[in-house]
Structure formats: C-alpha cells, structure tokens
Amino acid sequence: MTSRDVIAGxxxxxxxxxxxxxxxxxxxxxxxxxxxxxAGGPAVVVQRIAESVRRALDAxxxxxxxxxxxxxxxxxxxxxxxxxxxDAPNLPGFHxxxxxxLVSEALDxxxxxxxxxxxxxxxxxxxxxxxxxxxxxxxxxxxxxxxxIIIDGRVYAGASGAAGEVGHLILKExxxxxxxxxxxxxxxxxxxPAMAREASEALASGRAPGLARIVGEDVPTMEQVxxxxxxxxxxxxxxxxxxxxxxxxxxVGLLDVFNPRALILGGGLTNLRDLYIDPAIEIARxxxxxxxxxxxxxxxxxxGDAAGALGAAALLPERLPR
Ligand SMILES: [Zn+2]
Numbered sequence: 001m002t003s004r005d006v007i008a009g010x011x012x013x014x015x016x017x018x019x020x021x022x023x024x025x026x027x028x029x030x031x032x033x034x035x036x037x038x039a040g041g042p043a044v045v046v047q048r049i050a051e052s053v054r055r056a057l058d059a060x061x062x063x064x065x066x067x068x069x070x071x072x073x074x075x076x077x078x079x080x081x082x083x084x085x086x087d088a089p090n091l092p093g094f095h096x097x098x099x100x101x102l103v104s105e106a107l108d109x110x111x112x113x114x115x116x117x118x119x120x121x122x123x124x125x126x127x128x129x130x131x132x133x134x135x136x137x138x139x140x141x142x143x144x145x146x147x148x149i150i151i152d153g154r155v156y157a158g159a160s161g162a163a164g165e166v167g168h169l170i171l172k173e174x175x176x177x178x179x180x181x182x183x184x185x186x187x188x189x190x191x192x193p194a195m196a197r198e199a200s201e202a203l204a205s206g207r208a209p210g211l212a213r214i215v216g217e218d219v220p221t222m223e224q225v226x227x228x229x230x231x232x233x234x235x236x237x238x239x240x241x242x243x244x245x246x247x248x249x250x251x252v253g254l255l256d257v258f259n260p261r262a263l264i265l266g267g268g269l270t271n272l273r274d275l276y277i278d279p280a281i282e283i284a285r286x287x288x289x290x291x292x293x294x295x296x297x298x299x300x301x302x303x304g305d306a307a308g309a310l311g312a313a314a315l316l317p318e319r320l321p322r
Contacts, residue, residue, distance in 0.1 A: 002192070005023070005024065005066065005140075006021050006022065006023060006024070006029060006060065006062055006066050006067060006069065006072070006122060006314035007021070007022050007023070007024060007068075007314060008020070008021050008022075008047055008053055008056070008057070008067040008069070008070045008071070008207055008313055009022070009070070009071045009072075009073065009289060009308075009309030009310055009311070009312045009313030009314075010052065010053060010070060010071070010073065010074055010103075010202075010309055010312065011073045011116065011119075011305065011306075011308040011309040011312070012036065012045070012059070012073060012074050012075065012091075012099075013036060013075055013090070013116075014036060014038055014075055014089075014090025014091055015035065015036055015038070015047055015090075016034070016035060016036055017032075017033070017034050017035070017036050017045075017049055017052045018031065018032075018033050018052075018305060018306075018308075018309055019031060019032045019033075019052040019053045019055070019056040019059035019068070019130050019309065020032075020056055020306060020309045020310065020313070021056050021059070021062055022310060022313060023311065025127070025313070026123075026127030026303075026310055027063065028306060029059075029060035029061070029308075030056050030057065030058070030059030030061070030062065030252050031056050031059060031306075032052045032053075032055040032056040032059060032062025033052075034048060034052050034055075035048075035050070036048060036091070038090065038092055038159060039090045041092060041093040042091075042093050042094055042097045045091065045094075046099070046103055046106055047106065049072070049103055049106070050103065050106035050107050051247055052256055053107060054107075056118050062322060064107065064108070064109060064283060067109060068109070068110070068316065068317075068320070069104075069109045069110035069111055069112065069156075069316045069320060070103060070104075070107060070109060070110075070111045070112075070313075070316075071111070071112050071113075071114070071117035071119070071309070071312030071313040071314065071315050071316045071319075072099060072100065072103060072111060072112070072113045072114070072312050073114060073115070073116045073308035073309055073311065073312040074088065074099065074113055074114070074115055074116060075088050075090055075091065075115075075116050076088035076089055076090065076091070076115070077161070078099075078113055078114070078116065078161065079161055080112065080113050080114050080115070080157065080161060080319070081161075082098075083098055083099060083100030083101060083111070083112070083113050084096055084099070084113075085097045085098065085099045085111040085113070089179075092198075094126065095224075097235045099111075099113055100112060100113050104318055109317075110320050112312070112315055112316055112319040112320065113312075114155065114249055114311070114312050114315055115161070116146070116308050117138070117146035117147055117148045117164055118138055118140060118148040118149075118155045118157070118164060118311075119148075119307070119308040119309075119311035119312040119315070120140060120147065120148060120176045120266065120301075120303075120307035120308045120311055121136065121137075121138035121147070121148025121149065121150055121155065121164070121264070121311065121313065122150065122155050122305050122311035122312075122314060122315055123303055123308060123309070123310040123311025123312075124136075124138055124264050124266065124301050124302065124303055124305035124311070125138075125150045125153070125311075126310070126311065126314045127303060127310055127314070128264075128301060128302040128303040128307060128310075129262075129264045129299040129301050129302040129303075130150070130262050130264045130299070133150075133260070133261040133262035134150070134151075134152055134153045134259070134261065135150065135151055135152070135259075135260045135261045135262075135296065136149075136260055136261060136262045136263075136264060137149060137254060137255075137258050137262070137263050137264070138150070138266065138301070139251075139263070139264070139265055139266070139267075140255075140266045140267040140301075141191070141247070141265060141266070141267040141268070141269035141270060142191070142192055142267035142268040142269055143191060143192055143193060143268075144179075144187055144191055145166065145167030145186050145187040145190060145191050145267075146164070146165070146166070146167055147164040147165065147166035147167070147254075148164045149163055149164045150260065155287065155315070156320075159172055161286070166186065166250065166254060166322070167185060167187035167191070168182065168185045168186070168187060169185065169186045169250050169253070169254075170179050170182060170183070170184050170319040171184055171185070171186055171189060171249055171250060172184035172189060172246070175188060176188045176189065176194065176197075186246060186247065186250045188242070189242075189243060189246040190243040190246045190247045190250075191243075191269075192268065194209050194220070194223035194243065195222060195240055195243045196219075196220055196221060196222045196225055197226060198233070198239045199200070199211060199220055199225040199228075199236050199239045200219055200244075202235040202236070202239065203215070203220060207235045208228065208235040208236055209215075209226040209233065210233025210234075210236065211224065211225060211228035211233050211234060211235070211236050212227075212287050213228075214227055214228050214231075216269055222268075222269075225239065225240065226240065226271075226272055226275075228249050228276055237275060240272060240275040240276050241275055241276070241279060243276060243285060244272075244275060244276040244277070244278075244279040244280045244283075245279065245280070246287055247276070247280040248275040248279060248280035248281070248282070248283025248284055248287070249283065249287070251263070251280060251281070251283070251284035251288070252283065252284050252287035252288045254287050255284055255288040255289075255292050255293070255296060256289055256292055259292050259295070259296075260296055261295065261296065261297065262296065262297045262298070262299065263284075263296055263297070263298045263299070264299050264300070264301050265277060265298070265299070265300055265301065266303075266304075266307065267301075268298070268303030270300050270301070277300075281298055284298075292306065
C-alpha cells in the first residue's frame with residue numbers, strides 16, 4: 001500500500017508502547033509492542049515511539065509514505081491543542097513536553113495527541129462497541145478508573161482538557177486516600193488496587209481464609225482476590241461487591257447528568273462480571289431516571305488495548321491543520 005489509505009496510532013504507556021497500523025475502518029494490519037524505557041527520559045521515549053511505528057509499518061507491509069501522520073494516546077494530563085504532555089506521573093521528565101513536535105520530527109510526518117481515556121473512548125465510538133452512538137460515555141476500569149465523553153461524535157475535552165475524569169468523583173466522605181490527593185474517590189474505592197488493598201487488610205486480620213490458601217504470605221493481586229471470591233471466600237466477595245456498589249452509584253449520577261445513548265465499560269475489571277459489573281449496572285438501572293435508562297445501551301468495550309491507539313489514529317484527520 002503506497003497511497004495514504006492506512007492510519008497509524010501509538011498507545012504510549014508508562015511501561016509499554018503499542019503501535020499499530022490499521023485501515024480507515026479500524027482493521028489492524030500490523031502492530032508492534034515494546035518497552036517504553038521511560039527512565040531514559042523524553043528523548044529516549046520519542047526514539048522508542050518512532051522505532052515502534054516503523055516496525056508496525058513493516059509488520060503491515062506498509063511504509064511511512066502510506067500514512068498521513070501518527071495519532072498518539074498519552075497517559076495523564078495533556079494539552080491536545082498544543083501537542084503537549086503537560087504532566088505524566090509515569091513518565092519521568094515529561095513536564096510540558098511537545099510530544100507531537102518531537103515525534104513528528106523523528107518520523108517526518110505530522111502527529112496529534114489525545115489523553116488515553118479520551119482516545120480509547122473515541123476508538124470505541126469509531127470502531128468498537130460504541131459505533132453509531134454519537135453521545136457516548138466510556139469508562140475504563142482497571143488499575144485506575146478513567147473516562148471519556150463523546151458528544152455529537154466529538155471528544156468533549158472541557159475548558160482545560162480535563163473532562164471525563166470520572167475516577168475522581170468523590171463517593172465517600174473521609175474514604176480511603178486517592179492518588180489525586182483527595183479521599184473517597186471512585187478510583188480509591190472501586191479500582192483493582194483499591195479492592196486488592198481492602199482484601200489484603202481482610203487477609204492480615206484473618207478474615208479471608210480462602211484468599212490465604214491462594215496467596216500464602218504474599219500480597220494478593222486483584223486476580224487472586226477474584227479467584228478467592230469465586231471459590232467462596234466471603235470477605236473477598238464482599239470487597240468486590242462493595243466496589244461494584246460504589247461503581248453503580250457513580251453510574252447513576254453520570255447517566256443522569258449526561259443522558260448518553262451508550263455507556264461503554266472497558267478495562268480489565270470488566271472480567272469481574274457477576275460480582276462487580278452486573279451489580280453496578282443493576283444499581284444504575286434502578287437508580288437513574290427511567291427515561292435515561294430506557295434510552296441508553298450499556299455494553300462492554302470491544303477493542304481491548306487497541307482502543308487508545310485506534311482512537312488516536314482516527315482523530316488525525318480532524319486534528320491536522322489543513
Ligand atoms: Zn482521586
């Protein structure tokens with residue numbers, strides 16, 4: 001393929017870089033995964049991104065001439081209009097770094113930038129579970145809890161580009177401390193690490209014998225907590241169900257505020273269907289306005305970890321200066 005009929009996207013993470021080349025319909029033709037080597041600082045990371053994109057092009061049997069640019073999904077706060085990563089806690093040295101300019105110079109094609117949750121929301125909207133729903137709320141549930149808002153088919157960024165931070169809705173006064181500095185945020189109550197931490201407290205006080213059989217003396221992972229819950233450990237079940245209830249409360253508020261056509265739930269915790277996702281959706285169905293519930297389609301995300309790179313790639317045409 002030599003004409004500009006493929007799109008290129010990069011999902012930049014604190015640990016890994018995932019690059020892909022796809023058709024304009026979102027079919028992935030080739031991809032590359034590599035370590036970010038974030039400790040090397042911005043210059044090393046930019047080089048890693050450029051090499052990864054070149055390998056993805058090779059894997060797709062394509063070349064740099066075939067792409068009109070690269071869309072980058074970036075972790076943490078960024079300023080898409082200026083192409084800046086303003087502050088990325090997992091990327092040392094990334095403070096007001098002009099990432100689009102640097103990647104563009106390294107690859108000699110234009111680049112655009114979007115924060116990871118917004119990019120994933122746009123990816124699901126264009127190519128995944130949210131296809132056809134112009135007003136859409138996307139929530140990713142995993143190590144962190146993030147969100148993206150699509151209104152009239154466009155990413156809603158807000159005044160400062162910070163819109164969609166659903167993980168920091170405060171749901172419990174004086175609740176557990178959150179990475180953002182507040183207490184009782186959804187992320188501090190319902191994320192994987194939050195629930196794993198609660199389960200390890202139960203473990204330490206001898207209330208989780210099922211979990212103790214699985215992990216022994218080790219610190220439990222969220223997967224192990226879920227495994228113990230499925231095998232009947234009552235404390236682990238309660239921890240996950242409580243996380244699901246807080247998620248449900250957040251969904252009630254979000255659905256009533258945005259009245260979206262679709263709610264898309266993504267991230268690793270969507271695997272906790274019976275104890276976490278289903279009860280949360282049930283709380284949302286009972287608590288939100290009946291008309292809001294009648295008009296919303298609730299789905300699990302379809303693109304997995306390709307959502308961010310695909311979404312960023314798809315944003316390229318509208319973000320590039322003409
Ligand atoms: Zn928070």
